[in-house]
Amino acid sequence: MNCKITQQEIEDAIQNMQLGKSPGPDGLTSKYYKTLKDYLILPLMEVCNQIMGGGRAPETWKEAFITLIPKVETEKTQLRNYRPISLLNVDYKIFADILASRLKKVLNEVIHKDQAGFLPGRHLFDNTRNIIDILELLQTNINTKAVLIFIDAEKAFDNISWKFMKKNLEGMGVGRGFENGIEAIYSEQKAKLIVNNVVTEEFHIEKGTRQGCPLSPLLFISVLEVLLNMIRRDRQIQGITVGEKQYKLKAFADDLVITLQEPESSTKRVLELIQEFGRVAGFKLNKQKTKVLGKNLTPLEIEGFQKETELVVVKKVKYLGVNLTSKNLNLFKDNYEKCWLEVKKDLETWSRLKLSLLGRIAAVKMNVLPKMLFLFQTLQVVDRVECFGKWQRDISKFVWQGKKPRIKFKILTDAKERGGFALPDLRLYYEAAAFCWLKDWILLENTDVLDLEGFNNSLGWHAYLWYGKVKTHGMFKNHIVRKAIFMVWMKYKDLLESKTPRWLSPVEAKAWKKPNMEAGWPKYWELIEKIGDNWRLRSFENLKDKVRDWFHYAQINEVVKLDKKIGFQVEKSKLETELLEPKTKVLSRMYNLLLKWNTQDETVKSAMIKWAQDIGYNIMFEDWERLWTTGMKFTACNALKENIMKMIYRWYMTPVKLAKIYHLSDNKCWKCKEAEGTFFHLWWTCPRVKAFWEMIYNELKKVFKYTFPKKPEAFLLGIVGQKVLKKDRMFFMYATTAARILIAKQWKTQDLPTLEEWQTQLIDYMELAEMTARIRDLGEEAMEEDWKKFKNYLKKFYKLYEL
Numbered sequence: 001m002n003c004k005i006t007q008q009e010i011e012d013a014i015q016n017m018q019l020g021k022s023p024g025p026d027g028l029t030s031k032y033y034k035t036l037k038d039y040l041i042l043p044l045m046e047v048c049n050q051i052m053g054g055g056r057a058p059e060t061w062k063e064a065f066i067t068l069i070p071k072v073e074t075e076k077t078q079l080r081n082y083r084p085i086s087l088l089n090v091d092y093k094i095f096a097d098i099l100a101s102r103l104k105k106v107l108n109e110v111i112h113k114d115q116a117g118f119l120p121g122r123h124l125f126d127n128t129r130n131i132i133d134i135l136e137l138l139q140t141n142i143n144t145k146a147v148l149i150f151i152d153a154e155k156a157f158d159n160i161s162w163k164f165m166k167k168n169l170e171g172m173g174v175g176r177g178f179e180n181g182i183e184a185i186y187s188e189q190k191a192k193l194i195v196n197n198v199v200t201e202e203f204h205i206e207k208g209t210r211q212g213c214p215l216s217p218l219l220f221i222s223v224l225e226v227l228l229n230m231i232r233r234d235r236q237i238q239g240i241t242v243g244e245k246q247y248k249l250k251a252f253a254d255d256l257v258i259t260l261q262e263p264e265s266s267t268k269r270v271l272e273l274i275q276e277f278g279r280v281a282g283f284k285l286n287k288q289k290t291k292v293l294g295k296n297l298t299p300l301e302i303e304g305f306q307k308e309t310e311l312v313v314v315k316k317v318k319y320l321g322v323n324l325t326s327k328n329l330n331l332f333k334d335n336y337e338k339c340w341l342e343v344k345k346d347l348e349t350w351s352r353l354k355l356s357l358l359g360r361i362a363a364v365k366m367n368v369l370p371k372m373l374f375l376f377q378t379l380q381v382v383d384r385v386e387c388f389g390k391w392q393r394d395i396s397k398f399v400w401q402g403k404k405p406r407i408k409f410k411i412l413t414d415a416k417e418r419g420g421f422a423l424p425d426l427r428l429y430y431e432a433a434a435f436c437w438l439k440d441w442i443l444l445e446n447t448d449v450l451d452l453e454g455f456n457n458s459l460g461w462h463a464y465l466w467y468g469k470v471k472t473h474g475m476f477k478n479h480i481v482r483k484a485i486f487m488v489w490m491k492y493k494d495l496l497e498s499k500t501p502r503w504l505s506p507v508e509a510k511a512w513k514k515p516n517m518e519a520g521w522p523k524y525w526e527l528i529e530k531i532g533d534n535w536r537l538r539s540f541e542n543l544k545d546k547v548r549d550w551f552h553y554a555q556i557n558e559v560v561k562l563d564k565k566i567g568f569q570v571e572k573s574k575l576e577t578e579l580l581e582p583k584t585k586v587l588s589r590m591y592n593l594l595l596k597w598n599t600q601d602e603t604v605k606s607a608m609i610k611w612a613q614d615i616g617y618n619i620m621f622e623d624w625e626r627l628w629t630t631g632m633k634f635t636a637c638n639a640l641k642e643n644i645m646k647m648i649y650r651w652y653m654t655p656v657k658l659a660k661i662y663h664l665s666d667n668k669c670w671k672c673k674e675a676e677g678t679f680f681h682l683w684w685t686c687p688r689v690k691a692f693w694e695m696i697y698n699e700l701k702k703v704f705k706y707t708f709p710k711k712p713e714a715f716l717l718g719i720v721g722q723k724v725l726k727k728d729r730m731f732f733m734y735a736t737t738a739a740r741i742l743i744a745k746q747w748k749t750q751d752l753p754t755l756e757e758w759q760t761q762l763i764d765y766m767e768l769a770e771m772t773a774r775i776r777d778l779g780e781e782a783m784e785e786d787w788k789k790f791k792n793y794l795k796k797f798y799k800l801y802e803l
């Protein structure tokens with residue numbers, strides 16, 4: 001905590017700065033720091049270490065610009081409807097960032113895990129899961145009277161007392177240097193308001209954590225933790241009880257929910273503690289905005305509670321973005337259905353925007369998916385799977401603009417590296433999210449969740465997951481979350497684990513479930529060994545600390561014999577490598593795994609076969625793959641990418657197809673009016689089209705100054721082959737895509753593009769590429785190289801392009 005700040009820490013902090021944010025009062029942007037970091041690191045390090053040693057912070061670090069941003073859809077004439085945004089200097093932020101990452105490490109140890117905000121590895125989803133589980137428990141234990149109090153504190157962040165904050169840091173033992181650092185930047189803070197682009201006089205700030213400063217949320221939760229500890233330790237406060245354990249509270253930053261039995265006496269005590277804490281720390285409860293859900297209370301009891309506590313009992317609350325009532329049955333309607341209505345409205349609006357196919361897919365990915373994903377991760381309660389079909393139909397309708405789909409849904413959803421369009425498959429995302437919750441049941445480590453979620457299970461979790469005990473213990477599914485997760489598990493169980501899994505604990509499965517579970521159940525991979533070709537339970541000697549006694553050992557051995565019949569999983573399964581082991585990105589890993597299974601038979605085989613039939617030979621699978629992975633990356637422009645995808649999937653309507661659909665007698669090519677208008681004829685074999693490609697081919701030879709084979713897959717799909725030099729391939733992609741886009745523009749006509757149109761189109765792309773390169777901060781030289789030959793060609797043959 002208190003050692004000298006190193007060069008590496010400064011460098012990391014600069015690296016982490018986001019680009020494109022408004023600078024602080026000194027006007028220096030984060031880009032400035034990134035560009036000049038080699039010159040700035042040493043002086044910055046010196047200043048930082050002086051402060052850690054007790055020196056004063058530069059005056060500029062105490063300044064901030066504050067601008068006011070109106071909150072959406074509120075009256076703009078009232079100050080409270082504006083959200084203040086502080087603009088701080090970047091060098092200050094670098095220092096604060098370093099202190100913050102140091103502080104995080106300490107807080108991760110000190111702060112109880114029921115505070116889910118701002119610390120690594122903690123998720124707000126745990127909080128909603130906790131609340132739903134508690135409501136589910138109370139639904140079964142109808143004699144337990146309880147309240148859930150959703151605390152609202154008045155501008156909690158702004159009112160925290162600095163004096164208390166400093167005392168608290170001292171108490172946590174962060175050390176002198178660190179305290180110096182905080183003291184230096186938190187004493188004498190000044191700010192200027194920017195209103196309508198005019199900067200006001202400076203004023204001083206004397207309380208509250210600093211908005212926009214990375215330390216601020218951490219300081220806040222460490223102060224709040226004092227109150228939370230008071231509540232946890234107080235014996236007069238009775239939390240929701242499972243065995244020896246009490247579930248009293250969950251926090252996400254200042255979003256605090258307290259779950260209590262003995263409603264009146266417990267609540268009164270909580271209010272006393274809040275008041276006591278509030279006096280010294282500057283924390284104030286807003287009684288009007290604090291809301292209470294009651295469970296198993298009579299109307300009379302509710303009335304009594306309100307009178308005693310001056311808190312309001314309501315039917316509905318919004319907690320961390322989720323609509324809650326005292327009955328979980330309403331969750332689907334209040335959240336999923338409501339959200340989908342909004343999504344549908346959005347889809348209708350975007351329908352009017354004339355987006356391209358890829359544009360519409362991107363709209364789903366960027367706007368629909370995040371909304372739904374939030375629900376999937378917070379509310380694992382879907383037991384009517386029909387909704388997925390309905391959502392998919394609505395999305396399909398939008399993607400195809402009400403017309404007949406031209407590509408199978410599965411191919412649309414497949415990953416780009418397999419030739420798909422990566423349209424999100426909502427059902428698979430929901431299922432992937434279910435696996436993230438299921439992870440706790442498999443690992444058997446998070447005993448808080450397991451005790452609460454399994455409060456009335458009579459067998460171990462693995463008995464339900466693996467040994468089919470749900471059939472005889474139907475009550476397992478009498479729980480909204482257990483039922484929903486279990487349904488997803490059963491769907492994939494056989495696919496994921498065809499043999500007895502390594503993670504399975506026969507010991508846990510065979511144990512009668514106690515209200516409070518132990519952790520550290522032995523798993524199969526620790527229990528068995530292979531002797532010759534034969535798997536067997538390790539010796540009693542070997543397992544002495546994992547089994548209770550001989551009798552227990554013999555029991556386990558019986559189970560092993562039975563499990564041996566289906567065999568043991570020897571190598572790690574996909575479930576293990578993608579879900580159980582990783583600490584991060586679990587959701588996307590699971591999604592990709594499920595997606596692969598769901599699409600593997602479809603992929604693009606049918607399109608590939610059709611192309612092979614047309615060209616008369618097979619294109620190697622590696623070549624297709626290269627096209628999807630690297631071949632598409634030559635441009636940032638959607639229209640160009642889209643053209644390639646449309647070619648692969650043979651998108652364009654042909655006279656032959658139209659004749660079939662509308663029972664027309666004429667199916668002749670639009671260009672030559674003689675041959676049958678098949679897809680390949682219209683793109684390649686038609687004499688008139690052939691002449692067009694011959695012209696393009698000749699021009700390309702002029703550009704490259706060498707010859708190469710004229711193959712249809714190169715011109716139509718961009719599968720170039722080795723004969724075109726690597727450094728020319730980028731241009732080749734642009735050149736052929738331009739030609740195809742021009743053909744497509746005159747698709748149903750007799751006309752074909754002219755040489756001049758093709759050249760003009762390419763010049764447009766060149767300018768676009770230059771712009772993209774500048775936006776993406778790519779080197780000008782690489783850009784120059786890609787288009788050099790084309791520029792020379794234009795100059796030499798057509799005197800078209802002047803530098």
Ligand SMILES: [Zn+2]
Binds near residue numbers: 670672674686688
């Ligand atoms: Zn023709």
